[in-house]
Amino acid sequence: MSNPKIDDATGVETVGHEWDGIEELNNPLPRWWLWTFYITIVFAIGYCVAYPAWPLIDKATAGTLGWSSRGDLENEMTAETARKAGLMAELGNASIEQIAADPRLRRAAIDGGRAAFKVNCIQCHGNGAAGSAGYPNLNDDDWLWGGDVATVHQTLVNGIRQPGDDATRMSQMPAFGRDGILNAAQVQDVVSHVRVLAGEEKPSASAQRGAQIFTDNCTVCHGAAGEGNRTVGAPRLNDAIWLYGGSRAAIAQTVNNARYGVMPSWGNRLDPVTVKMLATYVHSLGGGEEAPAPAPQEAAPPAAATN
């Protein structure tokens, strides 16, 4: 490069490389480009000082501004909590019936309940609350323990068959086959009868034999016509909905071994406002019932189960 080559057309020095006769002019970088470059260097130094930048063994330099993305999130969450504080206080002070009666509070509770449902409930009841075998569909109008909003709320608070919660929903169907109360033929007969009650089968001799067995063993909880009993969570049997399946095999399995569905006491796990919102949301899914007129309490027999 001691003897710089000058390009004739422009009078500019070339860089000295040549590719098939094509040479490159050694023009200086444009000034604006150079200055932008210098400014980025200065900016980068400032950034490294002000923000987390240099990785160390177990963390990174914190930066003088103390900024962190976790801190950002925390600020946003705090702001959001503060924004909702008034509404949450209102929901906290209102009873579940008052929330149901106030369109504004009810709408807020449904929205909050939808979010809480996604976190706490979909593991068993499914994203759309449609349930699956053994886990009730919350969209329909069939309720084991009652479908008005206060009852749903109580079920949520105390759970179902939760040890340690004295107010939990509690009942137990006998394992008629396993415990030897009914023999195998009797079980098949009572299965026939139950399926006739639900309209799944035509009446048969087996079903007629089963009717007597049903009256002797089952009506005390499930009712004479299989209409169920919500005070003990005994499912209605004469409808189209089967929690554990409506095939002969599934019903025989239930009669033989009984079922013991459980749900946690959410009152022990979630704050009261969230439980109220969840109850309001579940009640809004299309199967919610009006609160019943107070009915005389019947003596609850100890044995019941779900179908």
Place this chain on the structure above:
Amino acid sequence: MTAHDPNLRADHSNEIGLYEKRKSVFPKAIDGAFRRFKWLVMAVCLVIYWGTPWIRWDRGPYAPDQAVLIDLGNRRFFMFDIEIWPHEFYFVAGLLIMAGIGLFLVTSAVGRAWCGYACPQTVWTDLFQHVDRLVDGDRNAQLRLQKAPWTAAKIGKRALKWAIYLGISFATGGAWIFYFADAPTLQHAFWTGTAAPVAYATTFVLTMTTFIFGGFMREQVCVYMCPWPRIQTAMLDEKSLIVTYKDWRGEPRGSVKSALKAATPLGDCIDCMQCVAVCPTGIDIRQGPQIGCITCALCIDACDKAMADVGRPRGLIDYCTLDDAEKEKRGEEPTPILKTIFRPRTLVYLGVWSAIGLALLFMLGQRARLDISVAKDRNPEYVMLSDGAIRNAFTLKLRNMEARPRTFNVALEGLDGGAMFTDEMDAAAAKRVLTVEVPADTTKPLRVYAVRPRGSKPAEFAFVLTSDDKEGGMDRGETTFTTAEGNGQ
């Protein structure tokens, strides 16, 4: 750099800039037909720009009373009696297409008329050049001042001029924000320091761009930054009007005095350089069509004045097509101006432009001010009830696009034996027609459960939205009813 300039090395000792240094332009004041037209266009453009946000338009108590308002926060665009919702954005898209084709039309007919008269860069540059003349004097005074040392007088003049620049720029940048919020309210908030930060930021950015683009960069924006001068080479053809120096008439050029002495007769151009002196982009039109020419036609005014002074016919520099230039060179009659403008190409553009415009107007007249959209629940797709009935859930979005509350009817069309209820109703009260109040200018979501009896088949059906009030209107949202057998499709 296309040709080697032998002086270059000596002058610059082999240093060459990548960019040409700007030669300042000091256009001389000129009066004439085109200048007066330019004044008019400038006045109209500026009045429209500054005045529009302040026009009031009564839309009743539920909508803003600003005639033109782009309400980004609420996602509404108001223009006099027209209110555009985000889902009607195709109207805006249609307007943009019309603007594009309009540019094609104008360019193919009258060349770069947009550049020369209506482009904001042109309008504000023109305005700033008038400020130059007001403070510094006309071209010669400006040239002298440019070369003068920085005396107190020069500093004072520069300070005054740039202050006026800044004032205009601030008014320009500040006016922009009034299109996006209620102008009087925002104006008050702006001066009391309570406006949104974005209002101040926008004002600052637009003030600075106006100050820099209009005050200092000027024709460089047109020549180096703007894509339109490049695109227009595809739009112009030999029948487009451009500003033309009629060299066959003007050359060889020479002053009146030298013409008297010349052996051979000289052309009409007296080489007075007035066309160069008045040019706002500092070009010499006599070098032919070039990218720096925005066809503002001020050189036509200048040349006409010079020709009148020496008693020669006007139009040595004139709007002229390339075709006509050839014809005139051969001594033929030029094509009549109307025939030049109304030729197949421009008529096709005009046809397309008008067709889109008419279609938009038609759609505007036809559009319903209520709207329904249906989102069907996919999880679960259907729910079986105790009695074997099947229920599907839907979220309806009911749009009331009138600026007042309305009562809508939502009815089932098809779905025999079906009924529906909302999440605010008891299932027992299900019916086939629901009556819903929707607040003014609002979309109301409505959760609807449709039920059909046991054994029903999958079906296609629709929710029909109507209103009994005087505007009426109807919209359908088609959907399907799903059972265990599928969704009927």
